[in-house]
């Protein structure tokens with residue numbers, strides 16, 4: 001099956017830019033995939049997403065979305081994508097429904113009618129089912145100035161889905177939302193994925209939001225630093241796996257741990273035991289001291305990200321130093 005997003009040797013150099021903001025990157029995203037594009041400030045995420053959504057022109061390379069070239073067939077590309085920007089872009093003086101009606105008319109999805117009741121049945125069914133999916137159906141005819149930040153985001157999701165896009169670009173979609181609105185956003189986004197069968201392209205600084213991604217692509221100074229599933233990345237980066245153990249008889253536990261060929265250290269409430277080779281089960285089966293605490297710690301995507309970025313920064317510094325010596 002043809003990938004939904006195909007990026008081949010993409011380069012972007014801004015006018016007067018000293019370096020390429022995006023420097024020869026290639027990747028593909030398949031239909032229905034949840035793809036997370038991560039990187040530190042200035043890595044090139046917004047530049048890439050802007051090119052993929054036809055907002056910005058590229059310097060070199062090819063990009064196709066659902067088989068359409070982003071420059072030669074920009075109109076077709078726009079028809080099959082939806083975008084959720086970082087900042088709210090809704091009219092607070094209009095109702096939820098009026099905001100959507102204005103949008104669909106401006107984009108030529110449905111013709112404008114001065115009243116909701118005069119809009120086509122298809123429009124009414126679509127907006128009502130999406131509002132229902134987002135859990136904000138009751139607020140369809142309320143002005144947006146009464147909405148919370150999380151509700152405004154949901155209005156924007158409804159708006160981005162009205163034309164049934166194949167790909168939804170989410171550029172830091174939960175920026176500025178509190179923890180419970182962020183959670184609600186993602187619960188609804190899972191529903192969107194299931195029910196609309198849409199491909200998600202996400203950029204975020206909240207790395208926990210990318211833990212469920214099928215593929216994570218990490219960029220650093222315009223280049224792809226690593227890409228794969230979150231688990232593959234953690235494995236490749238050999239992130240430390242550890243357990244936290246404690247017992248009433250700490251001395252006995254410590255002497256048992258000392259006998260095993262594992263690295264451990266004392267922490268405020270017990271011991272932290274690293275287990276890179278052995279499984280936690282194997283290790284535990286060798287411990288006879290009754291335990292009062294057992295926590296098996298899983299490495300997070302955030303740890304993988306930090307590990308990789310520190311490594312890439314060091315490589316960058318070494319390259320600069322060796323350049324100076326030359």
Ligand SMILES: Nc1ncnc2c1ncn2[C@@H]1O[C@H](COP(=O)(O)OP(=O)(O)OP(=O)(O)O)[C@@H](O)[C@H]1O
Nearest residue numbers: 014015017021039040041042043044045046047048
């Ligand atoms: N209009 C512009 N003109 C010149 N340079 C730019 C322009 N926009 C971005 N850049 C540069 O291109 C590089 C990539 O920027 P970009 O905004 O794509 O990064 P980002 O990963 O989205 O960062 P952030 O997480 O802060 O949004 C940076 O070095 C930035 O300074």
